[in-house]
Amino acid sequence: MLQSFTERKVEMRERGRWQIGAMAAVGLVLLGLIGCIQAVSQGQAEALSQSTPKREQITMKKGSEVNPELVAANTRFGFKLFSEVLKQNQNKNVFVSPSSVAIALAMVYNGANGTTQAAIAKALELNGITLAELNQANADLQVLLQNPDPKVQLAIANSLWARQDVPLKPDFLQRNQQFYGAEINNLNFNDPQAIKIINGWVKENTRGKIEEIVDSISPMDVLFLINAIYFKGDWTQPFDKTLTADRPFFRADGSQKSHPMMSQQGDSRYLETEQFQAVSLPYGERRRMSMYILLPKKAAPITDLYQKLTAENWQQWVTQFRSRPGSVQIPRFKLEYEIELRRALSALGMADTFDASKANFSGMSDLQTHIDQVRHKTFVEVNEEGTEAAAVTSIGIRATSATLDEPFTMVVDRPFFCAIRDNQSGSVLFMGAIVDPQ
Known part of the structure; x- marks a missing residue:
C-alpha cells in the first residue's frame, strides 16, 4: 500500500537524507560566472577545497504538499521544449529530460534579475509563481520524488563547483543550499585535473552512462552548478x-x-x-x-x-x-542523445538571457554576465527488466477511446x-x- 505523503515527509525528515549514491540520470547545469561578489576568504576556500563535500538537506515546508501550479508549469514547459527540439531533429531519435532542464533553469533563476528573470519565468511558464514559491515547490517535489518504490530508484542532487577564491553572493548560495540541497566545492580551475574531477562526478552519478559534459574550462568560467537526476525502474510486469x-x-x-x-x-x-x-x-x-x-x-x-x-x-x-x-x-532500445538548447530556449522567450547587452544575472555576480550555451545529453535503455535513463544539462554563463x-x-x-x-x-x-x- 502506498505510504501517505505526510508519513513520507515525516520519515524523510527523521532520516535527514539527501541521497545521490545510486544515480543514473544527471541534469548538469554548467555556470561560468564572472564576478566580484561578497568574499569567500582564502582560509574558507582552502578549507572547503580540502574537505569532503557535504550535501545540504533540502528544507521541506511542514505540512506542505507539492504545489500543483509548479507541476502544471513544468508540464507546459516540457511539451513546449520538446516541440522546439523536434524542429531541430526531424526524423531522428529524440530523448530529453524536461525536469532536468527545468530544475537547472530554476537554480539559474535564483541569480537573475529584471527582464532576464522575467524571460526565464516566461520560458518556464511560471505565470505569477514567486521565487519563494518556486523554490519551496521544487524542494517539496524533490523530496516527494526520491525513492518512490522498492523497485524504482529516483533521486535528485545539486552541487556548485567554484573556482578557488571566487567570492559568491550569500543569498544565491543559501537558496540553492536550502531548497535544492546544493553542496559547495572549491576547485582550482587552472589545474588540468579540474575537468576530470567534474566529469568524474558526472560519470559516477550516472553509473558511467554519461562520461563527460565539460570538455574545457575558459579563464572566464568561475562556477559550475550541477543538477543530478537519477531514474532506474523495474517493470511491474517484466517482459519474458x-x-x-x-x-x-x-x-x-x-x-x-x-x-x-x-x-x-x-x-x-x-x-x-x-x-x-x-x-x-x-x-x-x-x-x-x-x-x-x-x-x-x-x-x-x-x-x-x-x-x-x-x-x-x-x-x-x-x-x-x-x-x-x-x-x-x-x-x-538503447540510445544516447545530445543537443544544444540555445535555439529552443530562445524560441520560448529566453533570447535576452543569451544577449550580453541585455542579460542581468546580478543576483549571482556584480559584473554583467550572460548565458553562453545550454548543452543537454541523455541516455536511455529499455529492456525486458525495465528502464534506465540519464540526463545532463549544461548551462554555460560568461561575462559580457x-x-x-x-x-x-x-x-x-x-x-x-x-x-x-x-x-x-x-x-x-x-x-x-x-x-x-x-
Whole structure:
C-alpha cells in the first residue's frame, strides 16, 4: 500500500537524507560566472577545497504538499521544449529530460534579475509563481520524488563547483543550499585535473552512462552548478525474454529493418483514439511511475501526433486510460542523445538571457554576465527488466477511446512517442520520440 505523503515527509525528515549514491540520470547545469561578489576568504576556500563535500538537506515546508501550479508549469514547459527540439531533429531519435532542464533553469533563476528573470519565468511558464514559491515547490517535489518504490530508484542532487577564491553572493548560495540541497566545492580551475574531477562526478552519478559534459574550462568560467537526476525502474510486469524476437520495424521514410521486439499479454492501462493507441506500462510494486507510449495509427505519420502533443491534451489523455486486457509489443532500445538548447530556449522567450547587452544575472555576480550555451545529453535503455535513463544539462554563463472490455493488440512497429511520468505528482521526468530504435 502506498505510504501517505505526510508519513513520507515525516520519515524523510527523521532520516535527514539527501541521497545521490545510486544515480543514473544527471541534469548538469554548467555556470561560468564572472564576478566580484561578497568574499569567500582564502582560509574558507582552502578549507572547503580540502574537505569532503557535504550535501545540504533540502528544507521541506511542514505540512506542505507539492504545489500543483509548479507541476502544471513544468508540464507546459516540457511539451513546449520538446516541440522546439523536434524542429531541430526531424526524423531522428529524440530523448530529453524536461525536469532536468527545468530544475537547472530554476537554480539559474535564483541569480537573475529584471527582464532576464522575467524571460526565464516566461520560458518556464511560471505565470505569477514567486521565487519563494518556486523554490519551496521544487524542494517539496524533490523530496516527494526520491525513492518512490522498492523497485524504482529516483533521486535528485545539486552541487556548485567554484573556482578557488571566487567570492559568491550569500543569498544565491543559501537558496540553492536550502531548497535544492546544493553542496559547495572549491576547485582550482587552472589545474588540468579540474575537468576530470567534474566529469568524474558526472560519470559516477550516472553509473558511467554519461562520461563527460565539460570538455574545457575558459579563464572566464568561475562556477559550475550541477543538477543530478537519477531514474532506474523495474517493470511491474517484466517482459519474458523468451518471447522477445526479431520483427520488422517500419521507419518514417517507409523503409524497414529487423529489430528485437518484446511481448507481453495481460491487463494494461490503455487508451485509443482516432489518431493513436496508447499504453501505460508501470514500474515497481506501487505502480506510481509509468512509461507512456503513444503510437500513431498506421495511416497517420508521427508528425501529426507531434502537433497534438500539448500540455493541455496530455493532461486530458492521462485521465482517460482504463484497464483492458490485451497484448503489447515494444522494441527493446538503447540510445544516447545530445543537443544544444540555445535555439529552443530562445524560441520560448529566453533570447535576452543569451544577449550580453541585455542579460542581468546580478543576483549571482556584480559584473554583467550572460548565458553562453545550454548543452543537454541523455541516455536511455529499455529492456525486458525495465528502464534506465540519464540526463545532463549544461548551462554555460560568461561575462559580457475504443470499447473497454474488448482485448486490444498494440504492435509498436513504427515511430512512437514515449514519456516517463510520476503518477502521484503528475511530473513528466523524461519524454522521447523513437523513430529508429537501436
